[in-house]
Amino acid sequence: MTATDARSAAAPDQASAPVLTPTLGRRLRASRGRIVIGVVAIVVAVLGVLIAGQSAQQRPPLDPASATPTGAKALVEVLRAHGVDVRPATTLEQAADAAADAAPDQVTIAVYDPNRFLPVAKLAGDDRLAERTVLIAPPKGMADALRAAGRDVAVIRTASVLENQHIAEGGNAGEAIRLLGGTRVLVWYTPGLSDLGVTAPKTIADLTPPWVTPLIVLAALIVAAAAAWRGRRFGALVIEDLPVVVRASEALEGRARLYQRSDARLTALDAVRMGAVGRLATRLGLGPGAAVTDVCAAVAARLRLDPAGVRGTLLDAEPRTDAELMELTRRVAALEASVTGSNQPGEWHR
Known part of the structure; x- marks a missing residue:
């Protein structure tokens, strides 16, 4: 069978078979629920990272729990590894409570007050604090006031040497451990607004009614459930007739218009040839599986015609214009009629 035979045999099957492969638009419409859920998840993750990053950046300098470059977590972890119990405090009361359960000679209090919240007289006059005090970048006069009150005072002039980004430089780590790790307990005291007797401004969380948070959580759960409900597909789509x-x-006219619009003259002629060859094979007793070349030879022998001319009509000739298409179609019909005896044998090749 030639290439034209294969094309002729495949044309009707391709034309009648339904298109089952989903297009890009169908895939997008079918997956829009999953796409929405994915986009929401990505947005939530990005917002979470940004909020966490901003929260980390808003930590004060030398925060003992901060791993940022300006935090002091590296030094605190090293001190704890050396057996020192580091206790953070943000108010004078917290500092006094942190030092209360240990012997006075086993407690060191490190004071870092970059915002100058703690009055010097208040710190010097509180006898509940440890006798050994380490001042980190203190204001002028604080060390002298504490010494006058009988305290054992050590001073670290620059706070940056204790930061995570500088603690490993030079001898910073060793000097810090020597000053801060000499006792069993270290109270890391960073004064806040309460040490001034000033009430801190209320945050959004303080101003928000208690029922708002559960409502937001419930709304988020409802949105997630709706997204899962509308976005989930139970198996593949089923095509129903x-x-x-x-x-x-109507099907014939529609297909003819498509062929005409795309100038598919050979495809249209092949459809005519395919039907004629099948009927000729049946009438000549060759069976439905006969090759086109065998049908051409049998037709030429039956009508005593030139085999090349019959083959050109049923197989080889290709129309270049609409007029040639109509002429070849008429010749195919005349040839089929001649075989059945309805026309004269030579009419088909005029």
Whole structure:
């Protein structure tokens, strides 16, 4: 069978077979629920990272729990590894409570007050604090006031040497451990607004009614459930035939218009040839599986015609214009009629 035979045999099957491969638009419409859920998850993750990053950046300098470059977590972890119990405090009361359960000679209090919240007289006059005090970048006069009150005072002039980004430089780590790790307990005291007797401004969380948070959580759960409900597909889509009857003439005219619009003259002629070859094979007793070349030879022998001319009509000739298409179609019809005896044998090649 030649290439034209294969094309002729495949044309009707391709035309009648339904297109089952989903297009890009169908895939997007079918997956829009999953896409929405994915986008929401990505947005939530990005917002979480940004909020966490801003929260980390808003930590004060030398925060013992901060791993940022300006925090002091590296030094605190090293001190704890050396057996020192580091206790953070942000108010004078917290500092006094942290030092209360240990012997006075086993407690060191490190004071870092970059905002100058703690009055010097208040710190010097509180006898509940440890006798050994380490001042980190203190204001002028604080060390002298504490010494006058009988305290053992050590001073670290620059706070940056204790930061995570500088603690490993030079001898910073060793000097810090020597000053801060000499006792069993270290109270890391960073004064806040309460040490001034000033009430801190209320945050959004303080101003928000208690029922708002559960409502937000409930709304988030409802949105997630709705997204899962609308976005989930239980298996692949099923294609069902609609109860519509299309008349054969309408299908024929529609296909003809498509061929005409795309100038598919050879495809249209092949459709005519395919039907004629099948009917000729049946009438000549060759069977439906006969090759086109065998049908051409049998037709030429039956009608005593030139085999090359018959082959050109049924197989080889290709129309270049609409007029040639109509002429070849008429010749195919005349040849088929001649075989059945309805026309004269030589009419088909005029």
